[in-house]
Amino acid sequence: MKIIIVGDGKVGYSLAENLSKEKHDVIVIDKNPEALRKASDYLDVMCIRGNGVSAQTLIEAGVKHADILIAVTSSDEINMVCCLAGKKLGAAHTIARIRDPEYADELSILRNELELDLVINPEQAVAQEIAKLLKFPSAIDVELFAGGSVELVEIIATPDMPIINMRIMDISGRFSPDILIGAVQRGNDVYIPNGSFEIKENDALYILGKPASVYEFCRLMGKYNHKIKNIMVVGGGRIAYYLAKSLKHHDMKIKIIEEDMERCLELSEKIPDALIIKGDGTDESLLNSENLCNMDAFVALTGHDEANLLAALLAKQCNVSKVIVKITRINYPAIIKNMGIDSVVDPKVITSNHIISYVRGLKNAEGNSVEHLYRIVGGQVEAIEFTVRTNSRYLNIPLKKLALAAEALVAVIVRKNEVIIPHGDDVIKLGDRVIIIAKNKQITDFNEIVLSGGKIK
Amino acid sequence: MNTRMILKTLGFLLIIEAASMLPSLLVSLIYKGNDFAAFLITIVILLLTGVILYRMKVKNTNLYSRDGFAIVSIGWIMISLFGALPFILSGAIPSFFDAFFECVSGLTTTGSSILQDVEGLPKGILFWRSSTIWLGGMGVLVLTLAILPKAGATSFQIMKAESPGPNPDKLVPKIAQTAQILYSIYLGLTIVLTVLLIIAGMPVYDALIHAIGTAGTGGFSIKNLSVGSYNNIFIEVIITVFMFIFGINFALHYHVLKGNVKSIFKDEEFCFYTGTVIIAIILISVNLTGSVFNSVGESLRHASFQVTSVITTTGYSTYDFNQWPTFSKTILVILMFMGACAGSTSGGMKCIRIVVLLKTVKRELKRILHPRAVNTVKLSGRNLDDSLMSGVTSYFFAYFVVFVISILLISLDGKDLTTTFTSVTTTINNVGPGLGLVGPSGNFADYSDFNKFLFSFIMLFGRLEIFPMLLLFTPSFWRRANI
Numbered sequence: 001m002k003i004i005i006v007g008d009g010k011v012g013y014s015l016a017e018n019l020s021k022e023k024h025d026v027i028v029i030d031k032n033p034e035a036l037r038k039a040s041d042y043l044d045v046m047c048i049r050g051n052g053v054s055a056q057t058l059i060e061a062g063v064k065h066a067d068i069l070i071a072v073t074s075s076d077e078i079n080m081v082c083c084l085a086g087k088k089l090g091a092a093h094t095i096a097r098i099r100d101p102e103y104a105d106e107l108s109i110l111r112n113e114l115e116l117d118l119v120i121n122p123e124q125a126v127a128q129e130i131a132k133l134l135k136f137p138s139a140i141d142v143e144l145f146a147g148g149s150v151e152l153v154e155i156i157a158t159p160d161m162p163i164i165n166m167r168i169m170d171i172s173g174r175f176s177p178d179i180l181i182g183a184v185q186r187g188n189d190v191y192i193p194n195g196s197f198e199i200k201e202n203d204a205l206y207i208l209g210k211p212a213s214v215y216e217f218c219r220l221m222g223k224y225n226h227k228i229k230n231i232m233v234v235g236g237g238r239i240a241y242y243l244a245k246s247l248k249h250h251d252m253k254i255k256i257i258e259e260d261m262e263r264c265l266e267l268s269e270k271i272p273d274a275l276i277i278k279g280d281g282t283d284e285s286l287l288n289s290e291n292l293c294n295m296d297a298f299v300a301l302t303g304h305d306e307a308n309l310l311a312a313l314l315a316k317q318c319n320v321s322k323v324i325v326k327i328t329r330i331n332y333p334a335i336i337k338n339m340g341i342d343s344v345v346d347p348k349v350i351t352s353n354h355i356i357s358y359v360r361g362l363k364n365a366e367g368n369s370v371e372h373l374y375r376i377v378g379g380q381v382e383a384i385e386f387t388v389r390t391n392s393r394y395l396n397i398p399l400k401k402l403a404l405a406a407e408a409l410v411a412v413i414v415r416k417n418e419v420i421i422p423h424g425d426d427v428i429k430l431g432d433r434v435i436i437i438a439k440n441k442q443i444t445d446f447n448e449i450v451l452s453g454g455k456i457k
Numbered sequence: 458m459n460t461r462m463i464l465k466t467l468g469f470l471l472i473i474e475a476a477s478m479l480p481s482l483l484v485s486l487i488y489k490g491n492d493f494a495a496f497l498i499t500i501v502i503l504l505l506t507g508v509i510l511y512r513m514k515v516k517n518t519n520l521y522s523r524d525g526f527a528i529v530s531i532g533w534i535m536i537s538l539f540g541a542l543p544f545i546l547s548g549a550i551p552s553f554f555d556a557f558f559e560c561v562s563g564l565t566t567t568g569s570s571i572l573q574d575v576e577g578l579p580k581g582i583l584f585w586r587s588s589t590i591w592l593g594g595m596g597v598l599v600l601t602l603a604i605l606p607k608a609g610a611t612s613f614q615i616m617k618a619e620s621p622g623p624n625p626d627k628l629v630p631k632i633a634q635t636a637q638i639l640y641s642i643y644l645g646l647t648i649v650l651t652v653l654l655i656i657a658g659m660p661v662y663d664a665l666i667h668a669i670g671t672a673g674t675g676g677f678s679i680k681n682l683s684v685g686s687y688n689n690i691f692i693e694v695i696i697t698v699f700m701f702i703f704g705i706n707f708a709l710h711y712h713v714l715k716g717n718v719k720s721i722f723k724d725e726e727f728c729f730y731t732g733t734v735i736i737a738i739i740l741i742s743v744n745l746t747g748s749v750f751n752s753v754g755e756s757l758r759h760a761s762f763q764v765t766s767v768i769t770t771t772g773y774s775t776y777d778f779n780q781w782p783t784f785s786k787t788i789l790v791i792l793m794f795m796g797a798c799a800g801s802t803s804g805g806m807k808c809i810r811i812v813v814l815l816k817t818v819k820r821e822l823k824r825i826l827h828p829r830a831v832n833t834v835k836l837s838g839r840n841l842d843d844s845l846m847s848g849v850t851s852y853f854f855a856y857f858v859v860f861v862i863s864i865l866l867i868s869l870d871g872k873d874l875t876t877t878f879t880s881v882t883t884t885i886n887n888v889g890p891g892l893g894l895v896g897p898s899g900n901f902a903d904y905s906d907f908n909k910f911l912f913s914f915i916m917l918f919g920r921l922e923i924f925p926m927l928l929l930f931t932p933s934f935w936r937r938a939n940i
Contacts, residue, residue, distance in 0.1 A: 025629065041522075047627075049840075
């Protein structure tokens with residue numbers, strides 16, 4: 001597909017990187033030659049220097065035959081105008097990043113009027129991500145599939161868990177059989193485990209199942225913590241605002257520390273339920289005087305990655321049970337993972353995941369459309385949900401008779417309201433929602449994981 | 458430096474060279490020449506070395522700027538060495554230095570020769586000699602990118618280092634596809650030219666050789682008198698037009714093929730190039746009329762052929778311009794330095810650099826008049842980066858340093874000043890013929906082995922535009938951790 005990306009910032013670059021790896025023709029437009037240089041040096045994309053709003057630049061980039069136009073410049077207005085112009089000039093689909101809370105409430109009108117196909121609000125997406133984590137504190141990462149009826153949860157295997165050194169096939173016998181360990185990360189390697197895979201200490205386990213079953217499993221593992229009640233947030237940006245809004249009805253108390261007085265006033269006006277404190281979020285004495293140590297959760301959301309990390313370490317020292325850090329710029333996942341911080345959220349990754357799953361869905365518009373895509377471990381492993389709409393010849397055949405690709409797994413089948421963790425005798429039927437986990441593959445259709453030639457055993 | 462990945466790419470390069478030798482093998486088979494064995498042996502050697510290198514296990518496939526330059530400079534020396542093998546093995550050019558010179562001259566699209574009598578050589582060898590021009594013209598590494606199974610994103614570094622001109626553009630988002638488009642245009646134009654030459658009355662074999670020589674702007678002929686020996690005005694006109702076409706940036710060809718004809722007139726480099734050609738033709742014609750030729754038509758015919766031949770650095774000749782008046786000769790020498798457009802198959806400094814340099818001078822003048830003026834320099838409606846402008850000026854300086862050192866070294870041979878000066882001019886700009894002893898009717902055979910070797914490197918410096926070759930002589934380039 002031909003994809004034009006306007007704005008070569010953090011998200012733009014990450015999108016260009018991922019989309020060009022998926023063999024799309026990617027054209028990046030930006031005003032800043034420095035930003036473009038990096039893209040042209042390291043990515044197989046075409047770079048055009050110019051203003052993405054100008055029709056001439058868009059025409060030069062070939063907007064007429066473009067399948068998707070993605071506007072991710074720093075300005076909402078430019079993104080909107082850019083998408084509007086792009087649509088008029090012939091782009092088939094347009095995606096805009098619109099982040100200002102002022103617009104957030106009018107999104108549906110904007111979408112209709114500007115004929116946008118997808119609107120991404122990174123801050124809101126991040127806030128939702130954090131809210132999910134806060135609702136399920138024992139997990140490092142939580143992702144919902146099939147409209148919330150299936151949950152994917154990442155937990156770390158600690159030495160006190162009963163499943164250490166057990167094989168996967170024995171686990172389902174001893175504990176609840178309704179969950180599935182879909183992927184395991186050990187060090188820098190990722191495995192799609194089979195029955196004889198043995199769990200070791202410090203493995204990151206990705207567990208799938210009905211929310212209730214997953215909770216139950218975590219409880220058995222001794223991972224079930226108390227419900228989180230008190231949350232301290234450092235940095236009163238847009239994410240904090242959206243977070244406070246989305247936690248409003250969850251009986252959680254939120255305390256926001258922000259340095260800028262004007263911003264503090266604005267926040268206190270908009271979210272009266274929250275406690276707003278003016279001060280430096282990295283100041284230890286301030287944090288202690290605001291009794292950091294008695295908090296259930298600590299979320300660091302300032303604009304500085306380093307400050308976020310330091311504040312988080314401080315919180316971890318006081319034994320705050322759930323510490324979440326926002327990281328935007330620096331790129332050392334391995335180091336951060338070793339620091340003992342519970343969860344890391346990266347707006348850039350969340351935004352590009354959203355857009356990429358949308359693009360994959362478009363690519364496969366005629367077939368079984370991708371409903372949801374979730375990428376774990378830096379994109380090495382993907383969990384994809386799609387609804388089986390077309391009649392594939394692999395339907396109604398017991399899974400054990402299908403020769404599936406190595407390192408790919410049919411993880412969950414959702415039939416109406418029934419969640420099935422499939423075994424060899426289960427079949428996929430028309431209308432099912434299927435969640436597939438695959439390593440190092442980019443899947444757009446169920447047929448792709450059945451081995452080439454589609455041999456039926 | 459990512460040594461393994463570099464070696465792997467070089468291995469693939471050798472496999473491509475082996476493949477490109479197949480047509481010559483076929484020709485020698487058809488004409489039953491005694492050079493068949495030489496090609497067969499070379500191909501086997503190339504394939505063996507190439508496959509061993511290519512099968513190397515590579516963990517990290519990233520190529521950074523330094524790796525791209527290393528691949529280009531080492532790769533070019535390597536294919537020149539291997540490409541010289543058929544000449545030596547067949548006994549056509551027994552001396553190593555002569556064979557290396559001849560092969561480099563082909564690959565760099567120079568077209569200078571050490572051969573006294575071209576017509577006596579086996580057909581297969583002559584065909585290989587011309588094939589090297591075709592390979593070198595568009596860039597053998599660009600060809601590698603076009604067919605390399607996994608041309609990664611970072612292989613753009615290779616294209617940057619090999620393509621002529623200050624900043625090559627991608628035509629389409631993917632690098633492999635860009636290379637494929639460039640080669641399709643190149644191949645298509647070569648075929649059209651071959652057919653036209655056959656229609657104009659050339660024998661098929663000659664037509665093929667001359668089409669290749671024109672396409673790569675190399676100018677190897679299989680006649681001692683070059684194109685002049687056919688004495689056919691149609692052939693001359695066809696070759697003139699096509700030399701001009703191959704001197705245009707291939708990106709413009711692509712835009713024209715896509716139906717965007719207007720874009721070529723918006724391109725300042727193209728306008729400068731066309732203007733220069735027209736002015737040079739007029740000046741030389743006026744100068745020649747009466748002094749060399751009697752009719753205006755005759756002067757125009759030879760002047761236009763020679764001007765396009767020299768500015769595109771092809772180096773074909775229809776007339777021994779060594780006999781022309783000094784004014785005409787001087788213009789031709791100036792054109793040698795200038796060269797045609799960036800992104801074409803020609804050599805020289807490239808018009809775009811001249812245009813940029815002129816604009817820099819203009820900006821400097823404006824700065825003197827208005828010290829506080831803020832200037833942006835534009836080329837074809839686009840802003841020019843400061844880095845690009847300073848790149849051009851430093852290229853210009855490096856070019857002249859190499860030029861001066863070369864002249865000093867070559868002058869040790871004791872030839873007259875005109876010969877020494879123009880022999881270096883013609884090799885560094887990849888033109889072919891110079892003046893004096895190395896004029897259209899002369900050749901480089903008289904030079905010593907040391908000088909022939911030196912000329913070979915001067916040609917490589919010129920073709921790869923100085924910096925890739927200069928890096929080979931920089932110690933820190935070779936260090937594992939270069940600081």
